[in-house]
Structure formats: C-alpha cells, structure tokens
Amino acid sequence: MKWKLTGRYLVSVVLIVVIVIIMNIVVVIGLFILQSVNENLPLLNRQTSAESISRSFQEHIIITESGASISEKGKEILKKKQAWIQILDEDGGEIYRYLAPEKAKTKYAPIDIVQIYKYVEKEVLSTVFVGEKKGFEHRYSYLVGFTTPYLERQVLTFDSRNFAQMFKVFSVSIIIIDGFIALCIAYIFSKRLTKPMFIFIDSIKRLAGRDYNVYHQPKGIYKDVFANINLLSQELKSSEKERKKLDAMKEEWIGNISHDIKTPLASIQGYAEMIKDTEYQFSMDEIRDYAGIIEGKSKYLRDVIEDLNLSTRLRNKELTLNKKNVNIVSLVRNVVIDTLNDPRYANRDIDFSSSHEVIKIEVDDILIRRAISNLIYNAIVHNHEDISIKVHAEKNEESTLIRVEDNGKGIKQEELGRIFDRYYRGTNTGELHKGSGLGMAITHDIVIAHGGSIQVHSTVGQGTVLEIILEPNSAK
Structure with a gap:
C-alpha cells in the first residue's frame, strides 16, 4: 500500500519534470532553427x-x-x-x-x-x-x-560527420543527468506528500479497531485532515463511553425488570396451584380474593409489556398518531380525577388549574393522556405521601403548556439529564411502585412525536417542575 501511493506520486512528478525538460529542449532547438533561417529575428540577441x-x-x-x-x-x-x-x-x-x-x-x-x-x-x-x-x-x-580591445573572434572548426554523434552523446548525458535529478526531487516530494497519508491510514485502522486514543498535531498542508481525525477520535471515544454506559443501564434494567416480572409470576403461579390443589377446600370468598390478586398481577405484567411495545414503536417512529381536536383542559382534568380515584393515591394532594376553560388543540388524546399520567405518577412514586402536586394547563399566543409541579425531594443534578433515558429508573422509587422504567422515556417520545418539547427544572429539597410545550396545529 505504501509503495503504491509513493509510486503514483513519483510517476506523476517524474512525468511532469521530463515533459518540462523535453519542452525546454524543443524550444531551444526551435530558437536556433528560427535564427538560422532568418538572421533578422531578435531571438538570440545577435543583432548587436x-x-x-x-x-x-x-x-x-x-x-x-x-x-x-x-x-x-x-x-x-x-x-x-x-x-x-x-x-x-x-x-x-x-x-x-x-x-x-x-x-x-x-x-x-x-x-x-x-x-x-x-x-x-x-x-x-x-x-x-x-x-x-x-x-x-x-x-x-x-x-x-x-577597434575596441574587448572584441575577439574565435574560429570554430569541426567535422560534420562527428557532430551528430556528439549531439547524441550530449543529449543522452543531459537526459540521464536531468532524469536522475528529477527522480531524486520527485522521490523527496512524493515522500513528503505520502508520509501523512500513511499516518491517515494507520489512524483509520486504529479507529476501525476501536482504538480511539488517536491524536496528531495539526500542521502542514494536511492540518485540516489531522484536525478532523482528532475530532472524529474524540466523538467516537465519547460515543463508546456513552454506549458502555447505556449497555450497563440496559443490563441493570433487564435485571430489575426480570426480577419485577418474576415476583407477580410467582404470585400468579402460587395462587393458581393452591386453587388447583384438591387437598385444599377454599371458600368462594377466598377464591375471589385469590382471583383478584391474580388479576392484579396479570394487569401489572400487561402494563409492562405494553410499555415495552409502545416505547419501541415510538423510538422507531412506527406509531401513527390519531390526532383529534380535543379540549386539553378537560383531558388533563380527567387524568387528575382518574389518579385520585385510584385507591392507592386517593389521599394524595393533587390540585388542578387552567388559564382557560377551553383550550382546543390537535393531538392524539390517548397518547397525551398517557404522557400526563406518567408525569403525575412520576411525582407520586418519587416522593413522600404528604407532598403537594399542582397540575396546570395554559395557552399563550405561541403554544400550549402543561405543567406538573411538586414540592418534594427534587432530583440530583447528575440524574437530571437521565430521567428521559430508556431503562433509567429513579433511585427514589418505592418498593410498591415498581415499573418498566420506561415511563418518562415514553412521555418524552410522545411529546416529540407531536412536535413539542418537554423541560424539567428541579432543586434538591425543594421540588421538581416538568413542562410539556405543544405547538398547536389549530387552537380556539
């Protein structure tokens, strides 16, 4: 590979030098011929x-x-x-x-x-x-x-039969000498050009082999290339670090979700075996209680599977939005009411307010309901029972805003940028609120699919504010 690159530059430079030499010889011979044919031409300064x-x-x-x-x-x-x-x-x-x-x-x-x-x-x-x-x-x-003493005349005599031979020898000698000089110059020139290319090739091989510790001082005519290689190396190194971090999170999430799935499965299997066993005689009330437990665990498993499916479809942009012109105020109010109707959260302090009674916007009401529910659920499971949650909807000239605010524990700065990552599960989640770990990631992807944005502001010990900002396609 090295000699191929050097050879190509070498041949190109030698050809250029040889062509220039030949052209010079042709020009000189042409001048002599023209001067000999027409002595009045001022080519060789003989007129003086x-x-x-x-x-x-x-x-x-x-x-x-x-x-x-x-x-x-x-x-x-x-x-x-x-x-x-x-x-x-x-x-x-x-x-x-x-x-x-x-x-x-x-x-x-x-x-x-x-x-x-x-x-x-x-x-x-x-x-x-x-x-x-x-x-x-x-x-x-x-x-x-x-009469000037500086003028001298030399009479040249030669055998015309030997002139042709002398000319041949002289020409061949000149060509050999010039060719050797051209070869040396071309070799030096080509080495200077191709040496950085060998470094490029070696750097690319190292990057391809996942060795991202590549850095070269940008200098010379290839300084931009060296700078880009350094930049690529840094980006690949950062990507590799992020990939390893994501793989570790993914493995941790798989371990957690596997454990969370095994627990309800064990309960379902255990109660089913008990009901199936003929040695036990259960009353109808006991059977209903066991059936209720089995049903609850089954719903939990269903929710986990739905989260996985929805997250994958949103991330791969395979989900088609079924947009409708809905009143976002009624939608958010109903989500708050449904949350309070859940026996687990009936005693929670959740307050709803809005700037307008009617805010119409084109959205997929099922997905937006899911996104808002996830934000409220996130505020509940990551805080103590006595926290206050405020849900607010408002409309301005440019967008529609949905805010979920709590005065709970807050989120650490190092965790703030990860809450929308897939497979990330907050450290404050209680044992009774295990989930798929995809809730906030699903919320983020739903908002992005609607062309909106989601922002989070949090201070440890003071609380967290999450805002969904939607650009309305049509609002009234």
Missing part, C-alpha cells in the same frame, strides 16, 4: 554583435557611377561602435574609406583579405569583418574594422 553589424552594413553603403560612400546613419553606427570601413573594387583597390587607420592598406590581394579576417593586423589593431555589396553590375567588397 559585430558580425551582424558588418553583414547588415551593406544597407548603408551607397554605390553611384562616380564612386561609393556611406549614409549618415552608417557613419553614426561606425562612430558609436568604434569602427571604420574600407570599400574595395573587384580588384581589391580602395575606392572609399571612413575612419580607417592611416596605416591601412589601399590595395588588398585575396590573401591579404584572408589574413586580415583571420588575424589582428598590427597596422590596424582592429578585428575586421568582410562583407559584399552589389551595384551597377559589379561586386564591391568592404572591410569593417572594430
């Missing part, structure tokens, strides 16, 4: 060289029937370049001179012209270039000498 000036100086030579001369511009060029000129006829005799040294010859044989072109003559102390000018069916030669 002494040889170029000498070759192009024929433009400034003026040939007439009476003789030869040069233009004023030509004179300016010669003065500027510290040069002189001699114009010769076909026999090598001088017909015009300008700024030429006094010791310069007036008659040149062919060998003299070759000699002065190849070597610096002591008489003129100049580097001389030879040119030709056509005019009136005659050819005129001219000598342009440059």
Whole structure:
C-alpha cells in the first residue's frame, strides 16, 4: 500500500519534470532553427554583435557611377561602435574609406583579405569583418574594422560527420543527468506528500479497531485532515463511553425488570396451584380474593409489556398518531380525577388549574393522556405521601403548556439529564411502585412525536417542575 501511493506520486512528478525538460529542449532547438533561417529575428540577441553589424552594413553603403560612400546613419553606427570601413573594387583597390587607420592598406590581394579576417593586423589593431555589396553590375567588397580591445573572434572548426554523434552523446548525458535529478526531487516530494497519508491510514485502522486514543498535531498542508481525525477520535471515544454506559443501564434494567416480572409470576403461579390443589377446600370468598390478586398481577405484567411495545414503536417512529381536536383542559382534568380515584393515591394532594376553560388543540388524546399520567405518577412514586402536586394547563399566543409541579425531594443534578433515558429508573422509587422504567422515556417520545418539547427544572429539597410545550396545529 505504501509503495503504491509513493509510486503514483513519483510517476506523476517524474512525468511532469521530463515533459518540462523535453519542452525546454524543443524550444531551444526551435530558437536556433528560427535564427538560422532568418538572421533578422531578435531571438538570440545577435543583432548587436559585430558580425551582424558588418553583414547588415551593406544597407548603408551607397554605390553611384562616380564612386561609393556611406549614409549618415552608417557613419553614426561606425562612430558609436568604434569602427571604420574600407570599400574595395573587384580588384581589391580602395575606392572609399571612413575612419580607417592611416596605416591601412589601399590595395588588398585575396590573401591579404584572408589574413586580415583571420588575424589582428598590427597596422590596424582592429578585428575586421568582410562583407559584399552589389551595384551597377559589379561586386564591391568592404572591410569593417572594430577597434575596441574587448572584441575577439574565435574560429570554430569541426567535422560534420562527428557532430551528430556528439549531439547524441550530449543529449543522452543531459537526459540521464536531468532524469536522475528529477527522480531524486520527485522521490523527496512524493515522500513528503505520502508520509501523512500513511499516518491517515494507520489512524483509520486504529479507529476501525476501536482504538480511539488517536491524536496528531495539526500542521502542514494536511492540518485540516489531522484536525478532523482528532475530532472524529474524540466523538467516537465519547460515543463508546456513552454506549458502555447505556449497555450497563440496559443490563441493570433487564435485571430489575426480570426480577419485577418474576415476583407477580410467582404470585400468579402460587395462587393458581393452591386453587388447583384438591387437598385444599377454599371458600368462594377466598377464591375471589385469590382471583383478584391474580388479576392484579396479570394487569401489572400487561402494563409492562405494553410499555415495552409502545416505547419501541415510538423510538422507531412506527406509531401513527390519531390526532383529534380535543379540549386539553378537560383531558388533563380527567387524568387528575382518574389518579385520585385510584385507591392507592386517593389521599394524595393533587390540585388542578387552567388559564382557560377551553383550550382546543390537535393531538392524539390517548397518547397525551398517557404522557400526563406518567408525569403525575412520576411525582407520586418519587416522593413522600404528604407532598403537594399542582397540575396546570395554559395557552399563550405561541403554544400550549402543561405543567406538573411538586414540592418534594427534587432530583440530583447528575440524574437530571437521565430521567428521559430508556431503562433509567429513579433511585427514589418505592418498593410498591415498581415499573418498566420506561415511563418518562415514553412521555418524552410522545411529546416529540407531536412536535413539542418537554423541560424539567428541579432543586434538591425543594421540588421538581416538568413542562410539556405543544405547538398547536389549530387552537380556539
């Protein structure tokens, strides 16, 4: 895996470098070709060289029937370049001179012209270039000498048969050297790019293996990636901690609910066996008493099973709400009355009030009744018998609010955020009020399913306030 990533970067960088080198070679060769085809192109800065000036100086030579001369511009060029000129006829005799040294010859044989072109003559102390000018069916030669001591001319001679071979060797050498340099640079570059990727891969493997202790200092071009990996590691660590906490709660809840189910089952089984046993002769009153106990335990088991089923359907959003336009004041009042009619809670202090006599809202009345009943039941089972419970319903411009308030023990801060968790059972629950542990979670899910919210405020030793806030679809 490592070499695959490094190889891909390596190949891409090498290709780029090689393409650039080839393009440079092509451009250089093209420049030389263009310059050789058209000497007037200013590509290699040859227009300012002494040889170029000498070759192009024929433009400034003026040939007439009476003789030869040069233009004023030509004179300016010669003065500027510290040069002189001699114009010769076909026999090598001088017909015009300008700024030429006094010791310069007036008659040149062919060998003299070759000699002065190849070597610096002591008489003129100049580097001389030879040119030709056509005019009136005659050819005129001219000598342009440059007196500057910094100008030198080197004559290059080579065998054209060896030039191609030399060019091949030179080209191959350059390509090998450049290729090696490009390979080294590309390798270093690719290593710098791929090294962080190896760290990414290793980090992902560790996270996949449930090792969430991953942290890297965000730096370099991948600092955002490192920062996201650190964030992911922290979130996974928190999720794993929460999952373990939830699993522990779930196991504890399963143990508690199993124990709570076994107790009524044992009672049902025991009374049923007693009634079934022929050795015992029970009176009708005793049989009715036993049947009542069996019925009560059966209802308890039914309620637990219904809680489990309802909680699962609400959490998985599989329950369809049967909304109706109901008077929430009457609904809450009836819940309070039903609670007080329960013999277990007949002596409890539960007070109901409302801001309006009629508050109409679209809700599933059965589920909302269940949610409010759970809040009241929660206030009862977690407090002493002498507490006061106030239930209030009110309407404002934006929402409908249902409040259940008590002046009981209150809820500890560390438990306040858990009361709506599934499987959580409060520590203050009495032995006579065992349940599924899903009551508050069911209430929360019912309110959320209606698009509302539920809030809890509590102070230890002062009491608890729970509020259901519903956004009405239609209210009157």
